[in-house]
Amino acid sequence: xxxxxxxxxxxxxxxxxxxxxxxxxxxxxxxxxxxxxxxxxxxxxxxxxxxxxxxxxxxxxxxxxxxxxxxxxxxxxxxxxxxxxxxxxxxxxxxxxxxxxxxxxxxxxxxxxxxxxxxxxxxxxxxxxxxxxxxxxxxxxxxxxxxxxxxxxxxxxxxxxxxxxxxxxxxxxxxxxxxxxxxxxxxxxxxxxxxxxxxxxxxxxxxxxxxxxxxxxxxxxxxxxxxxxxxxxxxxxxxxxxxxxxxxxxxxxxxxxxxxxxxxxxxxxxxxxxxxxxxxxxxxxxxxxxxxxxxxxxxxxxxxxxxxxxxxxxxxxxx
Amino acid sequence: xxxxxxxxxxxxxxxxxxxxxxxxxxxxxxxxxxxxxxxxxxxxxxxxxxxxxxxxxxxxxxxxxxxxxxxxxxxxxxxxxxxxxxxxxxxxxxxxxxxxxxxxxxxxxxxxxxxxxxxxxxxxxxxxxxxxxxxxxxxxxxxxxxxxxxxxxxxxxxxxxxxxxxxxxxxxxxxxxxxxxxxxxxxxxxxxxxxxxxxxxxxxxxxxxxxxxxxxxxxxxxxxxxxxxxxxxxxxxxxxxxxxxxxxxxxxxxxxxxxxxxxxxxxxxxxxxxxxxxxxxxxxxxxxxxxxxxxxxxxxxxxxxxxxxxxxxxxxx
Numbered sequence: 001x002x003x004x005x006x007x008x009x010x011x012x013x014x015x016x017x018x019x020x021x022x023x024x025x026x027x028x029x030x031x032x033x034x035x036x037x038x039x040x041x042x043x044x045x046x047x048x049x050x051x052x053x054x055x056x057x058x059x060x061x062x063x064x065x066x067x068x069x070x071x072x073x074x075x076x077x078x079x080x081x082x083x084x085x086x087x088x089x090x091x092x093x094x095x096x097x098x099x100x101x102x103x104x105x106x107x108x109x110x111x112x113x114x115x116x117x118x119x120x121x122x123x124x125x126x127x128x129x130x131x132x133x134x135x136x137x138x139x140x141x142x143x144x145x146x147x148x149x150x151x152x153x154x155x156x157x158x159x160x161x162x163x164x165x166x167x168x169x170x171x172x173x174x175x176x177x178x179x180x181x182x183x184x185x186x187x188x189x190x191x192x193x194x195x196x197x198x199x200x201x202x203x204x205x206x207x208x209x210x211x212x213x214x215x216x217x218x219x220x221x222x223x224x225x226x227x228x229x230x231x232x233x234x235x236x237x238x239x240x241x242x243x244x245x246x247x248x249x250x251x252x253x254x255x256x257x258x259x260x261x262x263x264x265x266x267x268x269x270x271x272x273x274x275x276x277x278x279x280x281x282x283x284x285x286x287x288x289x290x291x292x293x294x295x296x297x298x299x300x301x302x303x304x305x306x307x308x309x310x311x312x313x314x315x316x317x318x319x
Numbered sequence: 320x321x322x323x324x325x326x327x328x329x330x331x332x333x334x335x336x337x338x339x340x341x342x343x344x345x346x347x348x349x350x351x352x353x354x355x356x357x358x359x360x361x362x363x364x365x366x367x368x369x370x371x372x373x374x375x376x377x378x379x380x381x382x383x384x385x386x387x388x389x390x391x392x393x394x395x396x397x398x399x400x401x402x403x404x405x406x407x408x409x410x411x412x413x414x415x416x417x418x419x420x421x422x423x424x425x426x427x428x429x430x431x432x433x434x435x436x437x438x439x440x441x442x443x444x445x446x447x448x449x450x451x452x453x454x455x456x457x458x459x460x461x462x463x464x465x466x467x468x469x470x471x472x473x474x475x476x477x478x479x480x481x482x483x484x485x486x487x488x489x490x491x492x493x494x495x496x497x498x499x500x501x502x503x504x505x506x507x508x509x510x511x512x513x514x515x516x517x518x519x520x521x522x523x524x525x526x527x528x529x530x531x532x533x534x535x536x537x538x539x540x541x542x543x544x545x546x547x548x549x550x551x552x553x554x555x556x557x558x559x560x561x562x563x564x565x566x567x568x569x570x571x572x573x574x575x576x577x578x579x580x581x582x583x584x585x586x587x588x589x590x591x592x593x594x595x596x597x598x599x600x601x602x603x604x605x606x607x608x609x610x611x612x613x614x615x616x617x618x619x620x621x622x623x624x625x626x627x628x629x630x631x632x633x634x635x636x
Contacts, residue, residue: 003438003440003496004438004493004496004497004500004501006437006438007435007438007501008434009469009501010431010467010468010469011469012423012427014393014421014422014423014468015422015423015424016422017389017422019419019422020419020420020422023416023419023420023425024420027405027408027416030407031405031407034407123406124405127402127403127404127405127406128399128401128402128403129403129404129405130403131399131401131403132399132403132404132405132417132464133420134369135367135369135392135397135399136392136417136420136421137389137390137391137392137393137420137421137422138389138420139388139389
């Protein structure tokens with residue numbers, strides 16, 4: 001039988017509510033990382049990273065072998081080298097490397113998040129554990145931020161962190177990659193900036209993905225709660241909207257602004273903008289303006305935040 | 320002062336969940352009673368600082384309800400009726416998480432979680448997953464997460480819901496100890512009148528968003544001089560028959576020789592003994608039967624219904 005004979009009062013300082021964001025995120029991440037399926041998806045992402053990582057060495061090896069082979073066959077090695085570099089430009093550490101890396105990883109992230117949404121957020125409402133959180137001395141925004149932080153950590157672990165490793169790999173290989181902005185132009189090995197601007201672009205692209213996907217996931221997971229409906233919503237947002245946009249713009253030759261309904265296109269377009277791509281170099285063509293894509297993403301994020309505010313405000317914490 | 324509410328109203332569209340609630344409560348063990356839809360949940364949300372009132376002002380533990388949401392919840396330990404558990408977590412982790420959300424550091428929260436779980440006899444289950452807990456353990460765990468930061472006030476929503484009789488007794492014992500020995504102010508919302516009878520020394524009865532009565536239970540319950548509890552030994556059938564002939568109503572027979580009776584005006588207790596002697600029955604106990612909490616609750620609700628009928632008639636004429 002329980003007895004409070006040894007119950008002791010507690011005295012101590014309380015932290016600000018902002019400190020509660022990390023425990024909320026930590027618990028969500030713990031649940032995510034305890035599932036084998038997500039480790040499987042993370043491993044898929046890691047395979048992609050390994051392809052880029054060791055692909056850079058493959059490119060270097062191919063370049064070194066090419067000179068020897070060209071001399072043997074009496075051909076001009078510089079033309080062949082240019083051809084090889086053009087074909088394998090996604091491995092040379094330039095803007096193309098990171099653009100393709102983020103694009104491929106993005107696909108895996110979208111699949112992972114659509115599967116993990118109910119676990120990270122939806123289950124709180126199914127199990128009524130949101131009452132546990134919201135009855136504590138935190139505001140609903142601390143709760144939402146905690147959930148967004150958990151999603152952002154997953155996104156960062158799958159995109160920015162490996163992208164930084166790739167960046168570091170190229171920087172350690174050739175120090176001028178890190179210090180010389182015009183590295184690619186001077187070496188005739190690719191396009192776009194190198195050095196700190198490229199590093200900032202990588203961080204910015206990761207931040208864009210984290211902020212947008214985390215707010216979108218928390219909002220849609222709070223709305224749908226269960227895994228299957230959430231998958232359908234994310235398929236509509238990222239797959240069907242893309243197909244529809246392509247049909248409208250490429251097939252029916254509607255205005256390029258119809259491509260704005262494709263949220264993933266807007267994200268990658270802005271990401272490419274950060275990586276210093278010119279507007280006319282972004283595929284598929286034609287594309288809307290950068291500011292239009294940014295406006296759509298800001299609009300969607302704002303709507304999601306408004307929904308989150310409403311949803312957590314009206315929450316029944318007392319049955 | 321524990322709770323001080325002045326003309327608190329809360330509406331959701333056309334639905335008036337609370338209407339001009341005035342409430343002044345000193346620290347103590349207070350029961351919140353009311354049928355479904357009475358406004359208990361809305362009142363608890365307002366007291367937790369989660370829902371602003373549409374009009375009116377109020378203070379809980381000297382915190383202004385309108386502005387002190389976070390500070391207010393730090394002073395309150397809330398035990399929800401719903402399980403509100405996080406599957407996949409262990410008991411100690413769950414209580415420690417509550418501590419962290421209250422603002423404790425991780426180390427402090429973990430240490431305190433172990434302490435509280437030991438006090439609540441959950442030390443053996445600290446490392447078990449929450450989904451493996453029994454109903455009684457879940458209820459104690461919810462109490463533990465409300466107690467982890469040692470709040471001066473506990474808001475408890477149906478704390479004995481779903482528990483077996485032994486578990487319920489244990490939980491009620493804990494609540495009495497918390498109030499009596501550790502000075503916690505307790506606001507207990509429940510449908511179980513017995514829980515309030517056992518734990519609380521004051522009661523607030525809510526109905527249709529209005530407070531029908533509030534105060535110490537023993538002062539609110541009417542002393543009745545026309546009701547008695549009789550404990551009889553022997554064959555009581557002819558004795559009871561004669562009582563009925565004398566105009567006494569047998570209100571309740573528990574089948575084990577105990578009867579609740581209501582006597583007519585002018586009745587004297589000597590009559591019980593005379594009739595008992597006549598029918599060779601031994602009166603082993605005789606005590607006046609005052610109104611209990613259940614009767615008080617029904618009377619107050621009935622009186623409120625009658626008043627609203629009168630006011631409707633008044634408006635019609």
